[in-house]
Amino acid sequence: MKRAILAALGLATSLAVPAAAEGIKVGLLLPFSGVYASLGNEIETGFNLGLEQFGAETGVTFEVVREDTEVKPPVALGKAKKLILQDQVDVMVGIVSSGVLGAVRDMVHGASVPLIVANAGNDEATGASCSPFITRMSFSNGQINRPMGTWMAEKGIKKVFTLAPDYAAGRQMIDAFTETFTAAGGEIVGQEFTPFQKTQDFGPYLAQAKASGADAVYVFYAGGEAISFVKQYDSFGLKAELPLYGSGFLTSPLYVNAQGEAAEGVITALHYAPTIDSEANGVFVAAFTEETGRAPSEFAVQGYDAARALIEATKTGANDRASLANALRQVSFDGPRGKLAIDPATNNIIQPVYVYETVAGEGGLTQKILAQLPAEADPVNGCEMAPVSN
Amino acid sequence: MFRHNTLRYVALILLAAGALFQAFTAEYFGLEILTEILILAMLVLALDIVAGFGGMVSLCHGALMGGGAYAYAIFTTKAGIAPPVAMAGAIALTGAAAWVIGAIGSRSHGIYFIMATLAFGQMAYSYVFETPIFGGDDGLGGISRLDLSFIGVDLNDSRSFALFCLAVLGTVYGTSVVILRSGLGRSLTGVMHNEQRMRALGLTVWRVKADVFGLSGMIAGLAGALAAQHIMYISPGLLSWTVSGEALVVVILGGLGTLVGPLIGAAAFVVLKHELSSVTTYWHLVVGVILIAVVMSRANGIFGWIEARWGDRLDRRLADATRKTEEVLTDA
Amino acid sequence: MLETRNLDKSFGAVHVTRNVSLKLERGERRVILGPNGAGKTTLFNQLVGELTPDSGSVHLAGEDVTALPVAKRARRGLSRSYQKNTLFDGLTVEENLGLAAAVHTGHATRLWSDSLSKPEVREIVGEVAEQVKLMPFLHAKVSEISYGVRRQLEVGVALATRPLVLLMDEPTSGVGPEMSKGFHDLLNNLPRDLTMLIIEHDMDLAFDVADTITVLNYGEVVFDGLPEKARGSSLLKEIYLGSWENA
């Protein structure tokens, strides 16, 4: 298989290792158009901020080539090939959608180019189809939902109705929650998956949730769907009788103000909230706010930490594809999110998860942290990795 | 009925020369773009056959191509069928699907036909999007290319693959010309000009439409199977109606019903898209403005415009020259 | 050869065909006369299947074809021309005839060979072009020939399906009297075994070709018989010419 891919890349004949220079060429592969354009911009802003902030700590300089994935896996794969073969980048950073990550996975693995994942959370990327070249600095779908099942059960919630868009990420998030929630004695009284990116009116599903006899509703939605969902949930008057919980993308700082009052009181769990009280986060929030005029989101911090991880890796002297891949796997630092490390078994990030409630603050909605749940490594999920040989 | 004139031959030779030059000199990304153009060219040829010569403006050709891509991917990765057989299967499948769509749509005309094809295309899109075996929104990967090592060609090499696609496109073009010049092709043109009369002459009109739509669907399916092999990864976006819309834009930009024009359109569109998207993320805006400008100019696309200006003149001069030569020869 | 039995058709309150029964023998040349709005073209449309009658039946060569669609009736030998030119405008005269001949010979749906290059198609095209005097125009496009020649082609296309029965809807419509005469000579020279039903507006011209005459008025057959009798019929003159003058 690997031979075939290498051959397909034309690498078999031209396995030229990029000339080792003091500069490192970074391919930034993000959506700048399409439904996730705002996420791509947020990550890029964070990434550039990270380079600015920590760039002085390393001797190398970075040259960034950015490519637009348009959130289309085939387009993204074409762009990734271009970055690897034509631009000969040393490392790639980015990838928002899991579909795109799935598409480029074999490619980066086959070409032995290190990739720092700055968003896409599909569990397999650091599970069954993990790669020593793919290091994830964002999150995995299971990771951010698993602790919430236990936490909600401990809070005395017995019956939950779940809702999520019908695609791989939606199912993984809900499955992870369901697993720990039922293990802790909870019961799932109803589960619906709504057509992904085609559902604008959640009315029919909300009526089902209401009729299900649940104590609470647990959902995963993001972007435009999250805005519509939270507003419609509130307009049906469900928030009072049926508290709304979810993974934190539901009330991301990126668009929580579009949800307005409807988002107040929603309790969600995520690996980052801009109100985390730490020095590192203070610095990051201040820098980001100065740049954009608003609080950073989890996407921004993922870009920021991806840049930081890259710089940390170069500090070890890594300067080409293989050495960077090795160094990235051993990165650990204290960032805005708290203490971060890479799990050597899967290359996934290990990070704390924060449970927060969206509340009214001075300048709009803000996040009140209710609990910090300890960092846990994901299960290995069939990941087998050979070390990268230099 | 399709006719070649001098201008069309000249354009074809120039296009082929350009493609060959690119195929032998370009680097990796240039080859990728070339292959993208060649595959899009097959799709727009398929669309031009039905829209330009049969008046059937289809908004499901993207879905047909996507169907071919998915069929090939499923056959090879899930069912373990050998790539050549899988390709044939994918082509047969999309051909059959297109035949049914053509048969059902044969009673509808104009905007209703467009809407009917849109409905079928979107139906396929939704089905693929929501069926787990197709990988949903994430798509399918691990698609392998045809193995031509028995004739010493390694299609995993970008250059070989581009040349292979060029050869396939040449065959498709030749086949299209044969189809359009056949009895069926003539009848199709007759139906486009005057459906009522063709029926009164005893032609089973719906069969002609369905047959041609089926053939066109086979070409779209072939383009899809090649697209799947090219990218080696597919996602439901391939089946979206906007792909069909873009294909239609290419046909119109190039010149509806000229067969050569859409080829030029495909090349222009892909190059424009890549050049613009490297400059701005708002490249759709520019493409939209160009489309509006071309349509408003009332020319039949780029090639139609050239043909209207120089096509006849070129033919007349050539005819004059031939006559003179003949006169000289007979005198002597 | 062609027969209708009690054909009846209404559009809402308008009764366009009233209990029409006609019978054409093989080789018979019948002209249908009648004022504007008498239901002549509507009758044609029912004969070829473009309209479905409310009641009654159509028989072709002894078989009931009432339930058959247009194309199937045509393939059984029923061909028609239209009052308004219904040609393939972008194509040449030869291609127009060729399309019809290809349908008749079964080459119209063949995938790998050009129908126009087939000898049997070429033979029909040549014959028909001779019959309707189109030889000089074979390679001209429809848009390049005169109106009168187009009327000839209109009939030629219908003839090129080699029909048993040829229905012609005012073949001389819009052509001057001089040309009309030539047109009728042309019709008279067609093979004697071809059954023809012709709608004609001008009575005098009708007598040039007709073996028999049918007169329609308000969708009803008011006269059916030999031309000599029609010429003398005062009833006919009153109805036909009366409405003619009023029109």
Added chain:
Amino acid sequence: MAHDLGFWTLQALNALQLSMLLFLLSIGLTVIFGLMHFVNLAHGSLYALGAYFAASLAAVGGYWMGLFLAPVAVAGVGILLYSGLIKRMRKSGPMAQVLVTFGLIFVLLDLTRIFWGDLALAIEVPALLDGRLAFLGVEYPTYRVFIIALGLAIFGALAFVLGRTQIGAMIRAGVDNDAMAACLGINVERLFFIVFCVGCALAGLAGAVAAPLLSVTPDMGLQILIPTLIVIVIGGLGSLKGAIAGSLIYGFVQTFGAVLAPQLASVLIYALLAAVLVIKPVGLFPAKG
């Protein structure tokens, strides 16, 4: 899951609410088609523009200002489009017009991105329409009741205008046969212009009404386009009756499909459309026979 009557009432209201939103969009599109014989594919983009105008205006002068002025603003865009593009395309045939409006989709989509950015916007529901109403044994969001009422009111008003007024008679004559209408001394060009602007205003109104319910994103126009086209094709192009019937069919099939057969919900509506086209190729209630 067994459900009580209240559940089904709630779902019926949801279906009705979706239908009314689609009706506001489809009526403009279908009458423009009936009169001018072309399908304005950019109709969805005008809906998105309506939502964006409403969001911007609401930020300045509150919800009601957005609701009333957004349709006016979109009608203004309609005037520009009509005099700049559509009018010149009158004689170019339907295909060219469809393509011009397809190009417009691209242009308008990127223009909204340039002016308003990629981030989703939102409008707050005004205090008057906030909260819920209790009736028929269920509690239903007031704003959704408002949408249903507004849709019905517009339907009533249009039925009156088309059926009982002189301009309505002119429009009906134009839909029936525009050459004839011109002969009768109707200024057809002027009629086209008015109908086009009103159609655009209704699309803008639909956008402004939908904005507080959904989120305002650049691709909302593209998302709504296909459902709107399905509505008018099922209903039959050019008729008010067709638009309302198509909207109701779509709303109910979509809503109850999601509840009763979630796996089939999205394929269901396309299958229905295909079935309609097979049985009645011109839709259920076409304007012309």
